[in-house]
Amino acid sequence: MIEKQKKAKAYWKENVKYLFILLAIWFLVSYGAGILFKDALNNIRLGGFRLGFWFAQQGSIYVFVVLIFVYVRLMNKLDKKYGYDKD
Structure with missing residues (x-):
């Protein structure tokens, strides 16, 4: 039981990390990118739009969606590592 x-504690510690x-x-x-470095990024254009504007409007959303997939992959590996992948 203690094991x-x-x-479980190690699993959640890694999950929170x-x-x-x-x-x-x-x-x-x-x-x-959308607020602090906006002025520096606005010197670069992406598809006709300034890069700082693009990150503020769309870039952060795209990154968030990619991070969701990264999180799913990491959690699948973590589940296998600790044996929680079995029903």
Whole structure:
């Protein structure tokens, strides 16, 4: 029973680590690229739009969707690592 609790605690510790990393990436892309570094990024154009504007309007959404798929992949690996992938 104690081994099972240690395993569950390690699983959640790793899960929370992944969450913080992925949310930090999303924050940097949405807030950093869309607001803080907007002026520097506006010197670059993407499809006729300034890159800072693009990140503020669409880029952060695309990154968020990609991060969802990354999270699913990481969680599948984590489930297999700790044996939670079995029904």
